[in-house]
């Protein structure tokens with residue numbers, strides 16, 4: 001899944017616990033991806049380009065079910081003990097786990113159960129069908145916005161970043177050559193996407209008018 005829609009997951013967590021600060025939730029849903037960027041820079045994980053497409057060959061440390069659970073458990077301990085905020089600790093841990101489980105839907109079969117064995121590997125492979133990938137991600141991003149009851153500006157952030165992602169989803173063949181020659185380029189592009197979507201989602205989800213006014217829904221007490 002692309003950065004904007006991982007970031008949108010933080011809106012779901014924030015809506016459930018509206019007293020929680022948004023910034024740590026935005027970090028939680030991308031912690032696994034930040035690790036992927038770091039591990040690629042370090043050469044511990046790697047991707048390849050073949051058959052005109054990017055393949056995430058080796059990412060068992062950042063993106064395995066086991067490491068997702070461990071990262072979530074560690075985050076929970078650090079936040080609940082270090083900051084004495086159990087609610088934030090639970091939400092952060094769910095955010096960390098959400099990343100791996102959402103990626104399972106989109107990735108090719110490249111997500112291992114644990115870093116210790118190369119089988120079994122999981123991934124529904126929606127990424128291999130760019131238009132389906134676009135439609136599913138866009139619908140998910142819009143759902144997160146709707147659930148959060150975001151304002152117009154936040155809606156535009158989700159629309160614009162999803163539309164920008166489409167040409168990246170469709171990229172194949174020669175367009176990928178630079179990524180082959182400069183292995184640091186893909187992790188850098190992804191890091192940039194993470195940072196810029198953090199900024200825009202944070203800015204427009206927390207600004208005045210970032211959420212629709214609550215009293216609008218007071219007419220119907222059963223409205224969530």
Ligand SMILES: [Zn+2]
Pocket residue numbers: 001032033063099103
């Ligand atoms: Zn990921």
